[in-house]
Amino acid sequence: MNLVASALEGNRLSLARLLTQIENGTPDGRLALDALYRHTGGAHLIGVTGAPGTGKSSLVNQLARLYRNPPDGSSSRRVGVVAVDPSSPFTGGAILGDRVRMRDLAGDPGVFIRSMASRGTLGGLAATTASLALALDAAGFEIILIETVGAGQAEVDIARLAHTTLVVEAPGLGDEIQAIKAGILEIADILVVNKADRPGVENTERALRGMLLLAHPAQRPGEFHHAQSYAHAEAQSTSPDASIWLPPILRTVATEGTGVVELFQEIARHRVYLAESGEWQRRERLRLQSELDMLLQALLVSRWRQTVSAEAYQDVVDRLLQRDISPWQAVEALLDGHK
């Protein structure tokens, strides 16, 4: 397993090859993950998700720079980026997009950027993303930014893999934006209104605050009446109870670097909260359990497939097409053989 040793020692080419093996789900990739796994657990996984057009890539870019040269005087961190591109379900074709925007970081040996080109193999996109993050973690990247485009179910599943989840919003993306956030708001640790120099930023912030009240009603008694007068700074105030995290709302203009230092600090504050509240351990458990479940499911299906002949399967599909049996009856026929 020379490639693993070499990647652990910091060889970028070896790491890149390993990541490809892992992404393609090859037997070598699996063995590599087994070998890498005991070196993991050191990274802070930060999910950055939200609707298209919110400027997530620029934000990831700015955060990566800040971790390389921390404004608080702390030591420079090695940064991994996993950009999850929505990719073709049929050809697996990837789009450049984000990678191009990251170009200015590309010369830094302390930064490693990886775009997911495929849907992932066994266990799907979320499981494969988790595996790539594990490999970067093992290779010594202390901060791993996981960028997901869109805000669908797969993105929620991916965001669950992070310790800290940023949900990015931007003004002027239409009124559906509030609905699309409903699913993901509850997994947000920090809300970012990017492109905050655009008109409508107050409306966006107000809408988010309203949604937050829906998402965290128990934690925010009485806050509703003040919601509209909340100032930006107040929203960041720490809850008196260290065991409760109220997702703050931050404004940024990532392309100009406005507000990103505050965001950096807020992420640091969230990390402290995670450690002190015991939430870090709880999330680690959930995260690994969720990864385990995805792999279990994939393996159960692939093993079962080997037990059923293509003919028997097609026969059941034929009867389904003829409306002879219902989908559930078809499943029972396949699993239990009583057709």
Next chain:
Amino acid sequence: MNLVASALEGNRLSLARLLTQIENGTPDGRLALDALYRHTGGAHLIGVTGAPGTGKSSLVNQLARLYRNPPDGSSSRRVGVVAVDPSSPFTGGAILGDRVRMRDLAGDPGVFIRSMASRGTLGGLAATTASLALALDAAGFEIILIETVGAGQAEVDIARLAHTTLVVEAPGLGDEIQAIKAGILEIADILVVNKADRPGVENTERALRGMLLLAHPAQRPGEFHHAQSYAHAEAQSTSPDASIWLPPILRTVATEGTGVVELFQEIARHRVYLAESGEWQRRERLRLQSELDMLLQALLVSRWRQTVSAEAYQDVVDRLLQRDISPWQAVEALLDGHK
């Protein structure tokens, strides 16, 4: 099974109750699906998907009206709408949004609108959406519009359930919009540039055309050179070969009804294509097979869970947390017992 008989006879309240049972995955819901299934197969399932802010709901609204009063003089069709709301992964809370916009159709007994409030039960969101569509199909709705918000993996899975898939785009949603479409473009039968009265519509259309070339390279030899000069009408021209469908690009302003009659006609043209090319049968098979696979997977996992004790499972998760075994080794330990 009074509820099923009553729903089949057109009782809306019974149908609504059935849909709730199906969505909640109750045993009654399952039995209802078994009973309803042989009445299905008559509906044309039309998926309407795209990024937030593109105005999909307005488009669905307009299409529903047109099917009620067809501009081509054909007979009025009964229309079902399944709006798949992104919903909370934790609380299952739903957002009104789309339903409100559909209000003006709500008095029409030939229209039935259903918003999915949950993530779906066994088999996930896509399987549950498919089941709701089946029930509406059985209840005699001839056109079923399935609206999905977002454009993530779950949305691609849902779109696969349709006979005809519309992918909706709008100008001015930022440059990420092209990337987000990469995954879904290849399942698009018809591309719609909605909000076409906005600035930037030419750019959006050009970008889509470029993406189409990437998505369907084999089918469009030599078209690239003409791409920029393509007029709207030309894009709709039928391919000389009836076995090939080139996804047309249509412009609409749904809120004003502009272009929606053309879209209606294009959907009719696609249905003819599906029938004449044999593609309808092929898609039916794929669709039912995909539903079968989702249910199979869900049932395999739920059955397996019953064979493993909570203690054994937590023990494996503990060892995973301690980096004692890797995720794949954990899966093997659980499935094969060799820890």
